Amino acid sequence: MPRRWNWDFEPEQGPPAQAPAQPQGTQEPDRAPIRRRRWALALALVVGAVAIVAVALLASHGRSSKALSAAPGGGHHIALAGVARPHDDELEAKRAVSGVLAYTPFVRKGGDRGRDIALTFDDGPGPYTPQVLDVLERFHVRATFFSIGEMDRYFSASTVRELRDGDVVGDHTETHPEMAHLSAHDQHEELFEQIARIELLGGPRPSLFRPPYGSFNATTLRQLRALHLLMVLWSVDTDDYLQPGVGVIIENALAGAHPGAIILMHDAGGARSQTIAALPTIIRRLRARGFHLVTVPQLLADDPPPRGEPLPPNLSGD
Secondary structure, three states: OOOOOOOOOOOOOOOOOOOOOOOOOOOOOOOHHHHHHHHHHHHHHHHHHHHHHHHHHHHHOOOOHHHHHOOHHHHHHHHOOOOOOOHHHHHHHHHHHHHHHOOOOEEOOOOOOOOEEEEEEEOOOOOOHHHHHHHHHHOOOOOEEEEOHHHHHHHHHHHHHHHHHOOEEEEOOOOOOOHHHOOHHHHHHHHHHHHHHHHHOOOOOOOEEOOHHHOOOHHHHHHHHHOOOEEEOOOEEOOHHHOOOHHHHHHHHHHOOOOOOEEEEEOOOOOOHHHHHHHHHHHHHHHHOOOEEEOHHHHHHHOOOOOOOOOOOOOOOO
16 A cells, blocks of 8 residues: 555645654644544534434425425535435445454455455545546446545535445545554544544445555554444455556456455545546456456345454554
8 A cells, every 4th residue: 555645635734644653652642633623523413413304394394305306406415414325225234244243353355155346445535536436327336435534525525426326435534544653542533533424424324444554453443343343454456546557457456356355446545547447447347257346245245254364464564
């Protein structure tokens, strides 16, 4: 994984590419920015709750959901308060993740008895995410997106679109730090704030987590257990973040394809035109091999990973 991460835009206060490790014995960092973010999220959640009540009242006076969807802007303002989701799919996803969490805190792949493969995308949402979604929608593919809470401040419409499409949105932290460098408190904040953002957008509470840079430690696993999050790593890395060329991305995806594979790609964190160009060929060729492209929860439901897999080390190289 890359040692730096590129923001696709200039935020109000651009975060550093990575947080330096805090030496032992140094002064505890200032918590004021974290507290301010928590208050902002709390206020947003209150506003979202009021919006949900308002929509319910409108519905009770005979305004159909179809009429609301036809409102200017495609009803996105209403979707922010509650995205329509297939209820059965959501329950099945929760059961699948809970079943795997009962015996392991992480997965790198599913079982090898079926023909499922999961396409996953990290670091969004961002300017390139709509084009990724265009491809997935054209081929009727559901994928899993590990989103960054900070990015949803600017590109939440793409996350709403993912949820409407039936894609799964997981936790990729609030600001994309190396988790192994953070205290238990700060790791919890990174996880919880992203969860709050997704729930505010009307999505189901994330049950999947992918560590930025593959960085995690024992503290991370304790926090994941407390928040009922399953850590999802990968079995195939396309290296698309390096922008090695469309052909190389395709080759990397297909070379590692096997039953139960979890393929890592990116929809943000840098220019993603090569990923977008490679995606149709990847989908066609995987299907030609007889693979079914599914979300991570569906992969786990259809053919869960075996028990007793050894926990991999911190993948960030520390």
